[in-house]
Amino acid sequence: MSDLTPIDPTMTPAWEALDLRADTFDPDLREWFAADPQRTQKWTLSAADLYVDLSKNLIDEDVLDDLLALAEQTNVAQLRDAMYAGEHINVTEDRAVLHTALRRPATDTLMVDGQDAIADVHAELAKMYAFAERVRSGEWVGITGKPVETVVNVGIGGSDLGPVMAYEALAPYVQEGLKCRFISNIDPTDAGETTKDLDPETTLVIVASKTFTTLETITNAKVVREWFLNALRERGLATDEASTAEAISKHFVAVSTALDKVAEFGIDPANAFGFWNWVGGRYSVDSAVGTALAIAIGPEGFADFLAGFHAMDRHFAEAPARENVPLIMGLLNVWYGNFLGADTHAVLPYSQYLHRFPAYLQQLTMESNGKSVRRDGTPVTYDTGEVFWGEPGTNGQHAFYQLIHQGTRMVPADFIAFANPAWPLADGDADMHELFLSNFLAQTKALAFGKTSEEVRAEGTAEEIVSARVFTGNRPTTSIMAPSLTPSVLGQLIALYEHITFVQGAVWGIDSFDQWGVELGKVLAKQIMPAIEGDAAALAAQDQSTRALIEYYRKHRG
Ligand code: F6P
Numbered sequence: 001m002s003d004l005t006p007i008d009p010t011m012t013p014a015w016e017a018l019d020l021r022a023d024t025f026d027p028d029l030r031e032w033f034a035a036d037p038q039r040t041q042k043w044t045l046s047a048a049d050l051y052v053d054l055s056k057n058l059i060d061e062d063v064l065d066d067l068l069a070l071a072e073q074t075n076v077a078q079l080r081d082a083m084y085a086g087e088h089i090n091v092t093e094d095r096a097v098l099h100t101a102l103r104r105p106a107t108d109t110l111m112v113d114g115q116d117a118i119a120d121v122h123a124e125l126a127k128m129y130a131f132a133e134r135v136r137s138g139e140w141v142g143i144t145g146k147p148v149e150t151v152v153n154v155g156i157g158g159s160d161l162g163p164v165m166a167y168e169a170l171a172p173y174v175q176e177g178l179k180c181r182f183i184s185n186i187d188p189t190d191a192g193e194t195t196k197d198l199d200p201e202t203t204l205v206i207v208a209s210k211t212f213t214t215l216e217t218i219t220n221a222k223v224v225r226e227w228f229l230n231a232l233r234e235r236g237l238a239t240d241e242a243s244t245a246e247a248i249s250k251h252f253v254a255v256s257t258a259l260d261k262v263a264e265f266g267i268d269p270a271n272a273f274g275f276w277n278w279v280g281g282r283y284s285v286d287s288a289v290g291t292a293l294a295i296a297i298g299p300e301g302f303a304d305f306l307a308g309f310h311a312m313d314r315h316f317a318e319a320p321a322r323e324n325v326p327l328i329m330g331l332l333n334v335w336y337g338n339f340l341g342a343d344t345h346a347v348l349p350y351s352q353y354l355h356r357f358p359a360y361l362q363q364l365t366m367e368s369n370g371k372s373v374r375r376d377g378t379p380v381t382y383d384t385g386e387v388f389w390g391e392p393g394t395n396g397q398h399a400f401y402q403l404i405h406q407g408t409r410m411v412p413a414d415f416i417a418f419a420n421p422a423w424p425l426a427d428g429d430a431d432m433h434e435l436f437l438s439n440f441l442a443q444t445k446a447l448a449f450g451k452t453s454e455e456v457r458a459e460g461t462a463e464e465i466v467s468a469r470v471f472t473g474n475r476p477t478t479s480i481m482a483p484s485l486t487p488s489v490l491g492q493l494i495a496l497y498e499h500i501t502f503v504q505g506a507v508w509g510i511d512s513f514d515q516w517g518v519e520l521g522k523v524l525a526k527q528i529m530p531a532i533e534g535d536a537a538a539l540a541a542q543d544q545s546t547r548a549l550i551e552y553y554r555k556h557r558g
Contacts, residue, residue: 002082004089006374006509007074010382014070021066022339027058027474029448047325048311048492053479056448057332057412058340067331068321076327076506083502084317086112086278090513091375097513098276099283099498103309103491112278120276121287128273128288129299131253135204136175136298143237143247148204151180152194153292154224155208156216159255160184161363162285162494163208163292165356166305169490172353172422173297180292183224186216191223200231200251207254208289210281212261215522221265225252255288280513282363283498286491301487308491316499326496329414329478330503336412336476337386346404346413347390350440353485354416358390361497367515368501374509384508394439405447405471412476415444416493420484440479447475 009015033039033055043055071077083089086096096112104110106122134140138147153163164182167174174180183194205228207221228251232238238247253271254262257279262272273288285293286309294302316326336342345365347358369385391399393415404411417440421433450473456466480496482489505512531538531550539547 002078002087004079004082004087004091004375006376006378008374008378008381009070009074009507009509012070012073014066014073017066018063018070018335018339021063025058025063025340027060029056029058029474030450032060033449045323045325045328047315047319047496048308049482049489050325050492050496051481052325052329053481054328054332056444057476057478058474059332059335063335064322064328067328067335070334070507071321071327071331071503074507074509076503079506080317080502084313086110086117090280090511092511092514092516095513096278097280097283098278099280099286100309100313102275102279102286103306103313103495105310117276117278124274124288128291128294129302131273132291132294132299132302135295136178140204140250142201142203142250143232143243144201146201148295149177149179149202150198150204151178151292151295152183152198152203152205152224153180153208154183154205154217154220155255155289156184156214157363157367158281158284159208159210159214159217159289161282161356161360163290165354165360166285166290166293166490166494167296168356169351169353169485170293170297170301170305170487173301173487175296175298178296180296182292183220184216186219188223191220191227195224195227200228201235201237203228203251204295205252206292207252207262207265207267208256208291209254210257210275210279210284210289212254212256212258212265215525218265225266228252253291255291281515282367285494297487305487305491308486308488308493309495310491311488312492312495312499316495326499327503329496330500331507332476332478333386333412333500333504334507336410338382340410342386342410342412343383344387344389344409344411346396346411347388348393348396348413348415348443349390350393350415350417350436351485352392353422355392357416357493358388360494361388361390364497365501367518368512369505369508369510370517371505371508371510371512375511380508380510382508384510385504393443394436397439397443401443404475410475412478413447414478414480415440416480418482418485418489422485444477444479446471447473447477449473450475 040053040055044053079089083097084100086098088094088096090097098112098117101110101117102121104118108118110117135148141147160182167180181194183190205224209217229238229244232247238244248266249268249271252267254267255273256262257275257277259269259272259274263269273291275287279287286306321327333345347361349357365388366385371384373379404413417437425432450471453466453470456469461469502512531542539550
């Protein structure tokens with residue numbers, strides 16, 4: 001058993017060294033690149049299929065030495081090994097953290113709490129793959145004998161963001177004739193708009209919820225069941241108890257760790273796919289939570305996806321510290337956030353298919369590392385979890401890049417691009433993907449090297465607007481490239497960010513695997529509901545602002 005007592009990172013010699021270094025740090029990427037023609041080669045690493053160019057970061061050998069020392073002095077590698085081994089590193093929930101076990105080969109063994117986790121994972125995968133194959137082949141039919149055309153995933157947070165992000169990212173791999181839709185928000189608009197044009201006879205609903213108690217998901221699942229049964233009844237179907245039960249069993253399946261609650265909801269546990277409490281919601285897209293994806297891209301595609309995760313897991317576990325991409329990227333984030341004053345971090349995929357990737361990363365990183373106390377409950381005295389955000393390029397260029405280029409805040413950014421497009425379109429002679437990539441390259445170049453006042457003047461710019469047209473440069477970016485956005489590469493990218501998040505949490509000594517911060521709002525929403533419905537005592541019990549808002553609502557609701 002490892003000693004999981006967190007270390008206050010600010011008390012380490014490495015933190016002190018970084019603090020001192022930051023005081024006099026005066027990065028000059030133009031100068032650094034000019035002085036060292038090998039800089040890009042030195043600072044470019046590879047991890048599985050990813051080519052990761054760190055050379056445009058504000059880092060030199062001294063900073064790297066101190067950051068690696070910080071990782072050592074805060075026991076990052078020990079915590080990583082404890083995580084991979086199934087120790088209960090999620091201390092506030094007393095749980096193992098084993099998303100890495102979800103993608104290990106069937107030949108491995110890993111005993112967790114007296115049970116072989118790898119055998120369990122592969123048994124469940126086999127069940128999910130067999131089901132996915134039945135749906136894809138048309139063998140699984142609905143109540144009127146028609147094959148499934150639309151899969152509706154009802155879930156929220158980790159039970160939604162991963163599946164929808166990966167489904168969108170892997171669109172070229174989706175079987176023709178099949179589509180997925182996703183309902184997450186308890187705003188009735190979401191269920192209403194998503195079901196309004198669906199044919200219940202060809203719809204399969206997956207209710208995905210780790211706990212099977214989440215208000216949004218259970219409410220949406222009930223509403224969708226109501227829509228489904230009403231639509232069938234309008235067609236003279238599902239008119240008695242037996243045919244209703246048959247319709248539900250053919251059109252509703254579940255994914256959960258709580259199979260008893262699945263049965264209570266009315267879904268046959270034989271049509272449920274399980275996972276384990278050692279899989280955090282935001283780390284679960286590679287478990288049965290990915291059932292919609294497995295149906296869409298098929299078992300082979302899903303197995304490739306898992307292989308991609310596993311390749312990155314191995315890299316994180318085995319690559320030496322100086323070549324370890326998640327380790328160094330996580331430490332760079334600590335450098336920027338704790339020593340150079342960055343509050344946010346942008347993720348900018350130059351791939352329309354990755355348009356939900358920043359949203360996915362927001363849950364992964366911010367639910368994991370938005371914490372103010374360490375694993376032992378002691379308060380932190382330093383910043384944790386930066387705000388992650390982003391949009392696909394080039395859309396972001398015409399929206400918020402202005403602030404990244406010339407604003408007063410430092411926004412470290414990750415740029416992601418692929419050599420091969422899924423759509424090889426051209427505008428006359430101009431290959432569109434190359435136009436796209438020239439933007440990807442131009443942005444990191446402009447951010448790193450900027451444009452001096454002399455260069456602006458040399459263009460004949462009027463003196464009074466020279467300063468407005470100067471780019472300071474020295475704005476840090478990481479460029480990540482891969483040959484193509486395949487299922488495996490997507491798995492590698494997700495695992496990369498999982499481990500970056502892990503490294504940051506480990507340095508900060510926090511529990512990156514609980515999420516107590518989302519609980520209070522859930523409890524209060526339940527208490528407020530009666531007040532909205534008109535219960536005078538419940539209304540009187542509210543604070544003045546909440547009471548006034550409820551009164552406004554009741555007055556204006558038609
Ligand atoms: O509210 C936060 C959260 O618990 C997330 O961590 C989780 O991914 C989401 O809710 C959904 O939870 P469940 O899968 O149990 O419905």
